[in-house]
Amino acid sequence: MSALLDALLLRAGYNAALVAVGAGLLGFAAGAAGTFLFLRKRALVSDAVAHATLPGVGIAFILMVALGGDGRSLIGLLAGSAASAALGLLLIEWIARRTRLAEDAAIGAVLGTFFGLGIVLLTVIQTMSAGRQAGLESFLLGSTAGMLFQDAVVIAVGGTLAVVATWLLRRPMTLVAFDAEYAAAMGFDVRRIDLAMMGLVMAVTVIGLKLVGLILIVAMLIIPPVTARFWTERSGRVIWIAGAIGGVSGYVGAALSASAPAMPTGPIIVLSAAALFVLSLLLAPGRGVAAAILRHRRFQARVHRRQGLLALARQEPIREPYTLRLLAREGLIRPDGVPTEAGRAQAAKVARDERRWDIAREVHQDAGLTGRYDGLTPIDRVFTADEIADFDRRLGPPALVEGTA
Amino acid sequence: MTTPATIAASGGQAIDAAPPPDCPLAVRGLTVSYGEKPAIFSVDATFPATAMSAIIGPNGAGKSTLLKASLGVIPRLSGSVTVFGTPIDRARDRIAYVPQRASVDWDFPTTVLDVVQMGLYRKVGLLGRLSGRMRARAQDCLDRVGMADFADRQIGQLSGGQQQRVFLARALAQDADLYLLDEPFAGVDAATERAIIDVLKGLKAGGKAVVAVHHDLSTVRAYFDHVFLINVRRMAEGPVSTAFTPENLNATYGGRLGATHIAEFAQAVS
Amino acid sequence: MGAEFVQFSLTPILIGTLAAIACALPGNFLILRRQALIGDAISHVVLPGIVVAFLLTGTVAAIPMLLGAAGAAVVAVILIEAVKRLGRIEPGAAMGVVFTTLFAGGVLLLEQTDTSSVHLDVEHALMGNLESLIWFRATGWESLLDPAALAALPPELGRIAIAAALVAVLTVVFWRWLKIATFDEGSAQALGIPAAALGFGLVITAAVAAVAAFDAVGSIIVIAMFICPPAAARLMTNRLERQIWWSVAFAVLSAVLGYVFAGYGPLWFGSTNAVSAAGMIAAVSGVILGLACLYGPHRARVGAGREDAA
Numbered sequence: 001m002s003a004l005l006d007a008l009l010l011r012a013g014y015n016a017a018l019v020a021v022g023a024g025l026l027g028f029a030a031g032a033a034g035t036f037l038f039l040r041k042r043a044l045v046s047d048a049v050a051h052a053t054l055p056g057v058g059i060a061f062i063l064m065v066a067l068g069g070d071g072r073s074l075i076g077l078l079a080g081s082a083a084s085a086a087l088g089l090l091l092i093e094w095i096a097r098r099t100r101l102a103e104d105a106a107i108g109a110v111l112g113t114f115f116g117l118g119i120v121l122l123t124v125i126q127t128m129s130a131g132r133q134a135g136l137e138s139f140l141l142g143s144t145a146g147m148l149f150q151d152a153v154v155i156a157v158g159g160t161l162a163v164v165a166t167w168l169l170r171r172p173m174t175l176v177a178f179d180a181e182y183a184a185a186m187g188f189d190v191r192r193i194d195l196a197m198m199g200l201v202m203a204v205t206v207i208g209l210k211l212v213g214l215i216l217i218v219a220m221l222i223i224p225p226v227t228a229r230f231w232t233e234r235s236g237r238v239i240w241i242a243g244a245i246g247g248v249s250g251y252v253g254a255a256l257s258a259s260a261p262a263m264p265t266g267p268i269i270v271l272s273a274a275a276l277f278v279l280s281l282l283l284a285p286g287r288g289v290a291a292a293i294l295r296h297r298r299f300q301a302r303v304h305r306r307q308g309l310l311a312l313a314r315q316e317p318i319r320e321p322y323t324l325r326l327l328a329r330e331g332l333i334r335p336d337g338v339p340t341e342a343g344r345a346q347a348a349k350v351a352r353d354e355r356r357w358d359i360a361r362e363v364h365q366d367a368g369l370t371g372r373y374d375g376l377t378p379i380d381r382v383f384t385a386d387e388i389a390d391f392d393r394r395l396g397p398p399a400l401v402e403g404t405a
Numbered sequence: 406m407t408t409p410a411t412i413a414a415s416g417g418q419a420i421d422a423a424p425p426p427d428c429p430l431a432v433r434g435l436t437v438s439y440g441e442k443p444a445i446f447s448v449d450a451t452f453p454a455t456a457m458s459a460i461i462g463p464n465g466a467g468k469s470t471l472l473k474a475s476l477g478v479i480p481r482l483s484g485s486v487t488v489f490g491t492p493i494d495r496a497r498d499r500i501a502y503v504p505q506r507a508s509v510d511w512d513f514p515t516t517v518l519d520v521v522q523m524g525l526y527r528k529v530g531l532l533g534r535l536s537g538r539m540r541a542r543a544q545d546c547l548d549r550v551g552m553a554d555f556a557d558r559q560i561g562q563l564s565g566g567q568q569q570r571v572f573l574a575r576a577l578a579q580d581a582d583l584y585l586l587d588e589p590f591a592g593v594d595a596a597t598e599r600a601i602i603d604v605l606k607g608l609k610a611g612g613k614a615v616v617a618v619h620h621d622l623s624t625v626r627a628y629f630d631h632v633f634l635i636n637v638r639r640m641a642e643g644p645v646s647t648a649f650t651p652e653n654l655n656a657t658y659g660g661r662l663g664a665t666h667i668a669e670f671a672q673a674v675s
Numbered sequence: 676m677g678a679e680f681v682q683f684s685l686t687p688i689l690i691g692t693l694a695a696i697a698c699a700l701p702g703n704f705l706i707l708r709r710q711a712l713i714g715d716a717i718s719h720v721v722l723p724g725i726v727v728a729f730l731l732t733g734t735v736a737a738i739p740m741l742l743g744a745a746g747a748a749v750v751a752v753i754l755i756e757a758v759k760r761l762g763r764i765e766p767g768a769a770m771g772v773v774f775t776t777l778f779a780g781g782v783l784l785l786e787q788t789d790t791s792s793v794h795l796d797v798e799h800a801l802m803g804n805l806e807s808l809i810w811f812r813a814t815g816w817e818s819l820l821d822p823a824a825l826a827a828l829p830p831e832l833g834r835i836a837i838a839a840a841l842v843a844v845l846t847v848v849f850w851r852w853l854k855i856a857t858f859d860e861g862s863a864q865a866l867g868i869p870a871a872a873l874g875f876g877l878v879i880t881a882a883v884a885a886v887a888a889f890d891a892v893g894s895i896i897v898i899a900m901f902i903c904p905p906a907a908a909r910l911m912t913n914r915l916e917r918q919i920w921w922s923v924a925f926a927v928l929s930a931v932l933g934y935v936f937a938g939y940g941p942l943w944f945g946s947t948n949a950v951s952a953a954g955m956i957a958a959v960s961g962v963i964l965g966l967a968c969l970y971g972p973h974r975a976r977v978g979a980g981r982e983d984a985a
Contacts, residue, residue, distance in 0.1 A: 038768050041765050041767065041768075042767070043765070043767045043768040043771045044712050044715075044767040044768075044770065044771055046771070047712070047715065047771065094968075095968055098968070098974075099910060099968050099971075099974045099975070099976075100512055100909065100910070100973070100974065100975060100976040101706075101906050101909060101910070101968075102706075102709055102711075104706075104709055104710070104711040104712050104767070105706050105711045105902055105906045105909075107711070107712060108711045108712050108714065108715055108898065108901065108902035108906075109899075109902045109903050109906055109961060109964050110961075111715060111898060112715075112895065112898035112899030112900075112901075112902055112903060112957050112960070112961065113899060113903065113957055113958055113960065113961025113962075113964070114961075115895055115898065115899075115954075115957065116895045116896075116899055116953070116954040116955065116956065116957025116958045116960075116961065117954065117957070117958045117961070118954070119801065119802055119895055119951045119953065119954030119957075120937070120950045120951050120954035120955050120958060122951070122954075123948075123949075123950040123951040123954065124941075124946075124950050127946065127948035127950075140801065141782055215719070215775070215778060216775060216778065216779055216782075218771060218775050219771070219772075219775030219776065219778075219779060221771075222768055222771035222772055222775065223771075223772050223775070223776070225768075226762070226764055226768050226769075226771075226772050229764070230762070262786045262787050263783075263786070264782060264783060264786050266779065266782070267779035267780070267782045267783040267786075268783065270775060270776060270779035271776065271779050271780065271783065274772070274776040274779070277772060277776075281758065281761065281762050287762070287763065289761045289762070292761070295441070299438070299441055300482055300483075303436050303438070303443065303446070303447075303482055303483060304483055306447070307434055307436065307447045307483060310447060311434075319433070319434075319485065320434065320483055320484075320485075322483070323483070361656055361659070362656075373636070373637065373638065374442060374443045374446050374637040374638070375436075375443055375446030375447055375637065375638055376442075376443055376446065473861065476861075476864065476865045477864060477865075478861045478864045478865060494867065497865075497866060497867035500865065502861070502862055502865035502866075504859065504861045504862055504865075508859070508861055509858055509859045510707075510858070512976055513707065513857070513858045513915075514707075514909065514912065514913050514914055514915045514918050515854070515858065515913075515914065515915055516913075516914065519914075519915075520858070523851075523854070523855045523858070523859070523862070526851045526852070526855055526866065526868075527866045527867065527868075529851075531848055531849065531850075531851060531852065532848060559913040561913075561976075575862075585865075
């Protein structure tokens with residue numbers, strides 16, 4: 001536990017501290033940048049971008065070795081990965097725009113093909129004399145083991161730059177993610193903003209490659225925004241909440257992983273974010289599952305109760321078992337289906353409200369008001385007490401509801 | 406009758422709790438909601454045999470929802486549906502459904518004749534051979550909607566009206582007793598509308614029941630025998646002559662139709 | 676094309692081809708249903724599946740591994756559906772959340788367990804090991820008639836053959852249902868066809884194909900074969916029946932050419948070492964799709980796409 005505390009307080013060594021800060025920044029940038037993609041319903045584009053980095057890494061390594069370098073320069077490898085990811089992005093856009101294939105097929109095709117090509121290049125590199133210790137496999141799953149000081153600096157600096165770029169581009173990207181047509185009408189170049197959005201995602205992916213690997217960086221781009229969505233209905237806030245969730249997962253995940261053996265950084269970061277997701281899915285007020293189930297059951301009970309009372313008022317038989325159970329439980333009918341005193345009173349009330357609605361719809365031919373005649377909206381929520389009193393005057397004396405014999 | 410039932414049935418007449426045994430489509434207490442607001446609430450509907458019925462109401466009133474929930478295409482919160490006196494799952498062979506055109510992907514790799522033959526899939530089962538007679542029937546159904554020359558076209562090349570005719574031909578191929586159509590005249594040309602109505606009238610003459618979601622009030626009197634007015638709740642139902650009245654239209658549409666329009670539609674042919 | 680070919684190349688080519696076909700068949704429907712990336716999701720969760728199977732049984736025998744992978748695929752599909760419905764999240768994002776999380780869990784379990792002594796690693800899961808699936812006992816074409824040699828065929832061949840046959844049979848048997856439920860789900864339901872169950876069955880079938888293929892060739896081929904051959908086939912014809920045949924043809928072509936390029940390509944460039952056959956097969960399938968995008972006779976969109984139905 002003290003190891004974890006040390007790591008959380010950045011006392012676990014200079015490299016570990018840099019990695020934790022870098023992962024936090026990266027998580028923040030990934031969460032924020034991923035939000036725009038998620039709101040644009042293109043979350044899995046990030047999956048293709050990430051897989052499409054692999055051939056670039058391979059080609060960069062081969063080129064650097066051919067030019068006499070050592071081939072492992074992180075900057076060079078990241079530049080290569082960015083180039084091939086950009087090519088992948090353009091191909092996805094081209095396929096979806098120029099052919100009848102939908103974007104999901106384009107994403108999958110680019111992802112599979114580029115990844116396959118990348119693996120081919122990795123096997124080529126393994127046969128090169130310089131390639132045996134290249135360690136390029138760490139780009140698949142990420143690794144902090146043997147991370148150089150300068151690698152940690154690249155992550156920290158890159159993470160900061162990505163956060164700044166997200167901040168600068170937030171307005172046009174929000175606009176396009178929310179309503180692309182409106183943005184176009186306002187004179188924004190939607191395609192360029194889309195490309196900028198993807199470019200940002202690509203940048204985050206490239207920075208995160210070394211730390212969490214190309215498969216799990218996708219999680220950092222998708223899970224935080226999806227999680228954030230549970231807590232707010234406003235897109236502006238989703239961005240910052242997603243950033244915060246990503247940042248916390250990155251920081252805590254990196255610290256956790258530094259504090260114990262056999263705790264790989266990437267998976268721990270992803271699982272931290274996933275834990276936050278599960279908690280939000282279940283417990284968030286409003287959009288969470290528990291709240292939704294409760295709401296739905298209450299709503300269903302309201303519908304059945306109301307329908308049951310309407311049937312009592314009209315002296316029609318009730319056939320649905322659930323309605324019967326519900327009314328019996330509330331003491332509105334006896335087990336044999338005959339309404340009780342309370343049931344008759346309630347039914348009379350329902351019948352009276354129905355008749356008030358009839359009058360209301362005759363008096364107010366305004367669709368906005370009478371459109372709320374949906375069986376559930378209480379009349380006193382639509383009309384004032386004065387108006388209802390007026391309806392009652394037109395109705396005459398209340399009618400009694402007889403029990404069904 | 407002055408029991409509360411008459412009054413509570415708001416706009417309509419008091420309803421029999423049990424539908425007649427041979428009623429093609431009877432709905433009782435049907436409620437469907439998307440989220441927290443009912444799309445349709447506690448709807449009772451009884452559609453008559455050997456007749457053309459229209460489901461009428463303003464946009465968002467739940468017309469298509471009523472049709473789809475009756476068929477079980479979307480889940481219902483409460484209520485029951487009977488088709489020819491039996492639960493719907495035992496009467497699937499007797500129902501043909503024509504969905505809205507926009508509900509399918511017209512870029513799907515298939516031909517016009519293929520789509521019509523889909524109407525026979527229930528009859529032939531999973532592996533049964535599509536006999537020559539069935540193929541001939543599919544072709545014949547295409548002919549009945551005036552699309553015989555298009556049998557081998559890819560469906561994406563059709564106009565909106567032609568797509569609608571193909572969907573109708575598919576329903577004809579099912580040789581059902583009850584035809585449920587969702588906005589069959591939406592966005593089609595005048596020639597297609599005439600062709601479709603001729604086919605539907607032919608069905609009625611053959612003793613079939615037709616129920617269509619319809620949005621054009623000016624043609625109700627010319628096309629239909631029976632109307633069902635809905636705006637989330639049942640507003641009125643009955644023969645066109647007695648239920649398609651200015652009062653009922655007013656109740657259904659609120660202020661959305663001008664008074665002159667309503668009088669015009671309701672009195673157009675009397 | 677002599678004894679050496681039979682011994683070293685015949686079985687890998689056969690296995691690659693069968694794997695490609697088994698994935699391409701359900702891929703046709705997944706693409707038309709806009710569910711292409713289900714294949715991607717399934718192939719990622721295979722890893723946690725086999726790790727859990729290893730932890731439970733302690734062996735690396737094929738059958739528990741396959742069951743573990745299939746179980747993980749089913750769990751993933753159910754979780755995706757649950758996240759989608761319960762959280763009201765769009766399908767792409769729901770898939771992204773589920774498969775990356777399960778994959779992360781798999782990697783963590785792998786690191787926590789001492790599996791270094793056994794052959795169970797991430798690279799293998801990704802790339803498979805097509806090149807090693809040789810028919811060592813074969814002495815030439817005549818071995819095809821020799822029961823003793825046949826008994827020594829790599830077991831992966833039998834498994835993928837069974838999976839491919841199963842997928843093909845299911846495709847034929849449920850052809851009509853699949854076709855109408857993919858084209859017009861509402862009408863399928865009105866006809867009394869269990870469209871929801873059918874959709875689930877399709878995904879499970881895809882998972883079975885993915886797992887069997889993964890066993891032999893790794894998950895790269897799985898992703899590429901689900902999508903590239905059917906997508907290319909879609910651009911060749913406007914008939915679903917013909918599209919299926921095109922996709923099978925493209926799958927076979929990718930597998931054969933990919934294997935040949937991987938095995939013999941480097942020799943042409945003066946290198947002695949072969950490269951990853953699985954990766955090369957995926958790359959070839961991508962090139963075929965690229966050509967179809969450029970020259971396919973039916974590459975352009977014709978009909979109006981489906982409006983987003985509520």
